[in-house]
Amino acid sequence: MNYLILVRHGQSRWNLENRFTGWVDVPLSEKGIKEAMDCAVELENVEIDVAFTSKLIRAQETLFLILAKQKKSGIFLHESTKRKEWSLHPVRFEDNEIPVFSSDALNERFYGDLQGQNKQEARETFGEEQVFIWRRSYDIRPPGGESLKDTYERTIPYFIEAIIPQLENGKNVIVSAHGNSLRSVIKYIENISDEDIPKLELETGKPVFYSFNNGKFVKDK
Numbered sequence: 222m223n224y225l226i227l228v229r230h231g232q233s234r235w236n237l238e239n240r241f242t243g244w245v246d247v248p249l250s251e252k253g254i255k256e257a258m259d260c261a262v263e264l265e266n267v268e269i270d271v272a273f274t275s276k277l278i279r280a281q282e283t284l285f286l287i288l289a290k291q292k293k294s295g296i297f298l299h300e301s302t303k304r305k306e307w308s309l310h311p312v313r314f315e316d317n318e319i320p321v322f323s324s325d326a327l328n329e330r331f332y333g334d335l336q337g338q339n340k341q342e343a344r345e346t347f348g349e350e351q352v353f354i355w356r357r358s359y360d361i362r363p364p365g366g367e368s369l370k371d372t373y374e375r376t377i378p379y380f381i382e383a384i385i386p387q388l389e390n391g392k393n394v395i396v397s398a399h400g401n402s403l404r405s406v407i408k409y410i411e412n413i414s415d416e417d418i419p420k421l422e423l424e425t426g427k428p429v430f431y432s433f434n435n436g437k438f439v440k441d442k
């Protein structure tokens with residue numbers, strides 16, 4: 222039996238400033254670095270074989286802080302190489318090295334015109350209820366941005382085509398990504414309904430574990 226670990230990146234500078242972030246490539250805040258390092262301590266003795274992350278630095282920083290605690294180097298397998306067998310990759314993997322795949326399929330939900338706006342100011346302008354609908358409804362898009370359903374529709378095909386095969390090959394997999402791309406993944410894994418998904422919140426830097434056995438995910442409590 223092997224496992225899947227999902228980690229939402231540590232607090233970013235715009236999480237701290239309470240701004241809609243989406244695809245804006247802001248780094249971790251000082252607290253976010255600390256959260257990622259605490260997560261690394263929690264995962265220090267957890268064997269990881271392969272990692273997936275988004276194209277955004279906050280998720281990548283979090284992943285590499287986790288790997289560093291294990292004294293591991295992550296090696297990005299870029300588009301030009303990732304379809305080849307690992308053995309054909311110019312880098313031979315040493316024991317302290319693991320492959321890292323990054324894809325914009327795992328990016329945060331694109332927040333359109335809201336990106337950069339302060340969430341409290343948006344509530345004052347558009348009303349509490351409207352902002353909640355934009356942030357947490359399943360299929361209503363924020364102005365110019367993606368609904369969670371749009372995010373799901375790019376995240377889940379990648380999860381099925383790229384991540385599940387690694388689990389089926391017995392690998393222990395970590396995915397370092399974002400609040401809404403991971404809410405999509407959890408919706409899929411746990412079969413959460415469109416009506417219930419608004420209630421799911423993920424904390425920054427807190428790993429969620431699933432064991433994977435015969436194609437089935439079981440959440441570790």
Ligand SMILES: O=C(O)[C@@H](CO)OP(=O)(O)O
Nearest residue numbers: 240241242243329356400
């Ligand atoms: O701003 C964002 O990109 C996301 C995550 O921080 O926000 P929310 O939790 O409101 O979807």
